[in-house]
Each structure stands twice: as C-alpha cells, then as structure tokens.
Amino acid sequence: MASKSRLGERIGKRIGKRFEEMFDEESFDSFDYDPEVPEAFEEPEAFDYDPEVPEAFEEPEVDEENEFQYCLEEARATGCESFSCLGKTFYRIFDYEEYSNILAKAEGEREKFFHRERRERILKEFSDKDYLPQVCFDSESLKAARTKFPNLVNVIDHLEDEVAFSAIGNHPLTLSQPLLLLGPSGCGKTQLLQDVFRGRFCYMFDCASANAGWGLTGSEPLWHKAHPGIVAKTFLNSGVCNYCLILDELDKARGDDRYSIQNAMTQLLEVESAKHFRDLYLEFEMDASRLNIVATANYEDPIERHILDRFMVVECREPDLNEREVIIRSIYLELLKARQLTTVFSKKLPPAVLDRLVQSRVSIRKVKGILQKLMARTLRCKKEAKGQKLMLSAELLDDLMPEEQTRKRIGFI
16 A cells, blocks of 8 residues: 555656746747637727718707708698797797698699699699798887887877787787878878888788789689788798788778778788688688788778778877978988988088978878988089088089978968
C-alpha cells in the first residue's frame, strides 16, 4: 500500500510540474494578439451618423398644406360645422356631398346649357371653398374714422359696440343685425364704410344700377347669360366667411316686382334663412349667416316695410361748418399722401381756399374732386421757387366752383 501511495505522489508531482511549465508568467507575456481575429474581440467604435440617410432619423417637418387637407377631409367625413387648423377656425359654407352631386350632374348634362363649359369651370373653382375662415376686424380703422367723420360718431359708436360684443367670446366681427345708414346724399356714409371695412374683404353692390335680384342670388343656368350672384362670387374671391357686403343706395333699387332686389335680399337678412341661402346658378345651399350686411339710403319711404324692419337703422346727418372744416382738411392730407405730393405742396390749406370750401353748398363727395383739380391747376401754373412748397390758390378755385354753390351768410344791410 505504501509503495502505491508513493507512486501516486510522484505521478502527481510530475503532472503538476508539467502544468506549471505550460502556464507560467513568461508564456502569458509571450502571447501575441493576431489582428486577423474578427471584430468580435475588439471594442466597437462609436456610431457615426450618416447625413445621407436623414428621413428615417430626423423629425419630419410640418407640411401646412397636407395638414389642412387632412383636417378638411376629416371635417367633411364627420360633417362638423367648424374645425381649427393652422391657428385659424374654419366654418362650413356648404355641404360638400351636395356640391359633388351638382358637379357630377353638370358634367353629365353637357347638352342642357348654352354655357355648359363655363358653368362646369365655375363649379370646380368651389372645390376647396366648403370651409372658410373668418377675418378679424381692424379696430384701428374706427379710431381713424372718428377723426375723419365727426358728423357720423353715432355710426362709429354703434360699430364699436358690435366690436366689444364680439370680443367677449373672442370671435371675429359679425354684426348682430344688418345695419342701414340713413341720411342725406354726400354726408360720408359710403366712404365711412369703405374706410372701416377696408381691404379685399369689403364688397359693394350698387342697388341703383341693378335691374333685378339676380345680381344677389344669381340666375338660373338655363338662361343664356346666366351667372352666379355676388354673394357666391364674393365667397370665392375673398376666401372668408364674414366679409362685408355693402348694399349702396338701397332706396333707389328698381325693377320688376317679381324679381326685385329688395325681395331677393330678404333671405339674407335673417340668420336662420341665411344659413340656407341658395344661389340659383350654382344650385346648392350656402351658409351666409356670418356676412356683415350694411346698406345705405337717403330716404326710408321707398324701402318696403318688411325689409326696413330687418335692419338696425342709424340716422346720419350732414356736417356743420366746424365739422366740414375738419373733414376737408382730412381729405386734403389724404390726397397729398395718395399722390405722394407731401414734398411738393404745403400741408396747410390757405385760409381763403378752406373758407370757400367750408361755406359752399358742395357735398363732401364733390369736395375731393375739386381739390384734385385745384392741385392739378396749381402744378400747371407753378412758379419756380427754391425751398418753398406750393400753396393752393383761391383765384384758381373760382373756375372750379360756381358762385351759386356758395352759401350766403346771414346779415343786415
């Protein structure tokens, strides 16, 4: 047994010695790294972003056109009255499905109309106008009008009340009731409206020159010279749902009783009926309830009672002598700016010219034309004077304004 144990010890020592020889420190130090060993043994390098592959890793930019188209299609599918997109609120003007049916019918009945191609083209222009935004009202124009039209401060007060009422709900201006400015010719009614509702969102319909209500409602497409009405055309041209429609000279509207302008506008003057306004040419309903409708007239007697009752009537008066002076000065300064003549003419009207215009019977509407002619005459007769601006001449004014147009002062002999 002892001999076997000693044999085992000797074998164990020999095996241990062989292992020590195989794995001593020198053998580890002599280990040489082979570069051919694959990258799995190397520490991976930092990821380098390749700019040639941007779309998958960059945040996509917002495409406004695609975003609006998505919102529009969603609104059409759900039939909602309004939706918000790109910081604006869009309101439904007409039902897109009804419009599509009318368009398909027009394309299928080409032989029915004399002007089938033109009607089809006009219908296609409304393809993306079924939802339109509201335009905000410029309140600064009211402040300027208060200085320019001192005789119409009651009209300006009414408009400021409407602006304040709209501001409560943070809504763009929509008049709570159609407005009628009633007053003498030449007192500034139409000019005030053009100044307040300025820009491409103000459209005028001259009732005195219109022969029938077709100008508002459009004419049936079976007629040879049929066309859409101004309500529908202005929706298309303005691109907003609350533009201002000025019905000028309402008391002078004429025509056959069957096609009268006053009867044609009845549907526009009530909110509920205006929501279902139908243009006879386009043949589909439109929501015109957000329009700002303002009319002007000199007399109320020619206006039918059922039309007059639907308006908020505000009376206008002629300016007195002090107000005429303010208005004439304002008109003169506007002419200088419009013609870029502030460096040519003096900004002050000569007292003789101003007094002559103030005392005259000439309406404010005609004063602007007289001043323009007087400036032109002065330029023709100007004398060279370095460093001095031209002054309007009262002598040249005699030829432009007849003597009988001057008011006579009251006095005693």
